[in-house]
Amino acid sequence: MKLRSVFSCILIAALLAAAMVVPAGAVDGSSQSADPLDAQTSIHGSGQLLDTAKSVILYEMETDTLVYSWNPDQRLDPSGMNKIMTALLAIELADPDAMVTVSRKALDSVQIGSVSAGLKAGEEISVKDLLYCMMVGSANDATAVIAEHIAGSQEDFVDLMNQRAKDLGCTDTNFMNSNGLSHDQQYSTARDLAKITLAALEDLFFRELFSAVSYTVPATNKSEPRELVTTNFLMSKDTVRDQYDERVTGGKTGALSTTDRSLIATAEVDGVRYLSVVMSAQGTVTADGLSVKTFGSFEETRALLDHGFEDYAPRQLLYPEQVMDQVPVTDGENDVIVCPAAELTVMLPVDMAGVDVSYKLQLPEGGLTAPLEQGATVGTIQVWFRGQCVGQSDMVATYQVPLAGTRNIPLTPTGEEEAKYAWTTWLLIGGIVVLGLLLGAGLVLVIRHKIREAKIRRRHKLIRGNVRRGERHGVE
Numbered sequence: 001m002k003l004r005s006v007f008s009c010i011l012i013a014a015l016l017a018a019a020m021v022v023p024a025g026a027v028d029g030s031s032q033s034a035d036p037l038d039a040q041t042s043i044h045g046s047g048q049l050l051d052t053a054k055s056v057i058l059y060e061m062e063t064d065t066l067v068y069s070w071n072p073d074q075r076l077d078p079s080g081m082n083k084i085m086t087a088l089l090a091i092e093l094a095d096p097d098a099m100v101t102v103s104r105k106a107l108d109s110v111q112i113g114s115v116s117a118g119l120k121a122g123e124e125i126s127v128k129d130l131l132y133c134m135m136v137g138s139a140n141d142a143t144a145v146i147a148e149h150i151a152g153s154q155e156d157f158v159d160l161m162n163q164r165a166k167d168l169g170c171t172d173t174n175f176m177n178s179n180g181l182s183h184d185q186q187y188s189t190a191r192d193l194a195k196i197t198l199a200a201l202e203d204l205f206f207r208e209l210f211s212a213v214s215y216t217v218p219a220t221n222k223s224e225p226r227e228l229v230t231t232n233f234l235m236s237k238d239t240v241r242d243q244y245d246e247r248v249t250g251g252k253t254g255a256l257s258t259t260d261r262s263l264i265a266t267a268e269v270d271g272v273r274y275l276s277v278v279m280s281a282q283g284t285v286t287a288d289g290l291s292v293k294t295f296g297s298f299e300e301t302r303a304l305l306d307h308g309f310e311d312y313a314p315r316q317l318l319y320p321e322q323v324m325d326q327v328p329v330t331d332g333e334n335d336v337i338v339c340p341a342a343e344l345t346v347m348l349p350v351d352m353a354g355v356d357v358s359y360k361l362q363l364p365e366g367g368l369t370a371p372l373e374q375g376a377t378v379g380t381i382q383v384w385f386r387g388q389c390v391g392q393s394d395m396v397a398t399y400q401v402p403l404a405g406t407r408n409i410p411l412t413p414t415g416e417e418e419a420k421y422a423w424t425t426w427l428l429i430g431g432i433v434v435l436g437l438l439l440g441a442g443l444v445l446v447i448r449h450k451i452r453e454a455k456i457r458r459r460h461k462l463i464r465g466n467v468r469r470g471e472r473h474g475v476e
Helices: 002-021 079-093 104-108 127-135 140-151 154-167 190-201 204-211 297-311 415-472
Strands: 055-060 065-070 099-101 124-126 214-217 226-229 248-257 260-269 272-282 292-294 312-318 325-327 336-340 344-349 357-362 377-385 388-397
Touching (some): 055 190, 079 260, 104 140, 127 226, 190 204, 344 377
Antiparallel strands (some): 055 065, 336 388
16 A cells, blocks of 8 residues: 555656646647648748748758748749759769760750850760759759760650659659750649758758859860859859848759749758748849849748748757656556657747647547556657647657556566576575674674683782782781
């Protein structure tokens, strides 16, 4: 009974801790998709944030949080952002140090007047340098040469692009060329382009390409060195100075016209890392049409990043030691305390209140039944923010729950347990023997000491008796 009382006190203390940690109440609804990027509703909720962009995504990569989306599944022309898929395939399928001879056929496949690196038929150049021409300078001729080198033809390379997009879970993408030149049957979405970019960013070399502000292509057999500068003006102080944004760490541009521009970018501040996709933002030109007043894609990407960095912060909502509930266990010796199996951190508004977050426990139908092992998965815990599921984790038992009435019944020991028991027994016996020997030795010493003291007292007594007798008889 005393043991039961102690255990009850522990459970009460745990429940008090849970009451302080877990907000009460949970909102009914379906759980979040396994891939947060596929969430139908962003943390921001509905509502247009930017002025002109037709499709937008803001995704925080460290916490896997879809912070903002606007028409994320609208099919639009991806323009030069096609090149991200081309780069991904080139990194996966080609040797960056391989030398390629530029063919006339590849050059003829590129629209005259489009952005190019000025490659010449018969020019020998490495795959690595072609990739820098394509990603930093957005060169369409370099893209065509890469595609032909890998697949033998533009058509066969496009087949590889579409298959890779399907492998990445892209459901609204159809490529018709490798460079992004406009085609009426070519389309993608902000969500699909985000998936492709995230897959590419897993590779170190791609991250170098994506973040390069400038690059010098070494001289070839047909050209002097080429100086490349990024087309992402947010990354360069020297191109359009008032567009530079120190938070931006990488990007790839796309343009259908002077006033229809797109941009995929990455940005980081204090460990918060965003991926932004802005498609078909509308820029403006001067009255004579000769100069650009606003680019659209750069200004709206900056506004999007301002929203993400200033209005949201990472919040840890689950951690493995967090007590979530005390759950009854049918036929069990006692109830069980359950905790999350993993941590969960989500980007949430900086002005959020505790009541905005709630938790929903999902247990097996019929509840839990003993026996229950420590660490066993006993259900799931969902975290909800303002009526939206923002993440979940398995729940695990914090300790073992045996069948009722079996806690003190001895079990047949295993061989390992028998060996451990035998060793413990012999160790105990040895300890008792040593203790007995020590006690015996101590007792012998005490007895000997007492005998010695008695002898000394008798001797002193005899001496004093002899002295007194001598005094009476006048002995000197």
